[in-house]
Amino acid sequence: MIEFVAALFMLGGAIMAVISAIGIIRFPDVYTRSHAGTKSSTLAVLMTLLGAFIYFASEQGFYSVRLLLGIAFVFLTAPVAGHLITRAAYRASVKMADTTIEDELRDVIKEVQEETKEEKENLQESREKTEEDVEQTDNKESDQERERE
């Protein structure tokens, strides 16, 4: 009976995986695709590993710590990986779908870029000033050397 429940878990996970695969082939752009590829496939692998854990626990009396660790690891890392790859895609300016109507991140990024531009200009001005100072001192030193000669 418990084995049947475990097998049911694994079959449900496989069905979830196929659904997320359909999502990854049908969605229009990379952002929605990563939504399908990380969330539902995480649920699929969680259900399958939980089914395997239940099966080994009931059939062989073996409580596998590795399966639990695998569950915890996938549960932690799949959203992080999805976020990172989506962020990289946005930074590389991958095109959104034509049906996208709002992009709130663009305005924020523009503001931040303008601020950093001002800071950079300020930094450049101060650097030029110090360079002039250095040149003046260099000239003084060379004059002194000439006088010595």
Place this chain on the structure above:
Amino acid sequence: MIQGMLIAALTLYGVGIAISAFRIIIGPSLPDRVVALDMIGVMLVSSIAIISVLQGTKAYLEVILILAILAFISTIAFSKYIERGVIIDRKRND
């Protein structure tokens, strides 16, 4: 009965991996392909769990952890490459 269910689940995972491989082939941009690759890694993890249940052995359970870790690290490396063009940053002395 149970064996039939497990084989059906394995077949479904095979179908999912095939569909993701199709997305890798046709994916218009590099992040598309990386998302599909990450998903193939996750699906491989769970199909290895099903195979180890089918064969009744615990020998494959280490493979699950290692494959999950490798998929995660490769995704991070790819996203860093897409974002900056380099994978390992070095501190340069100006």
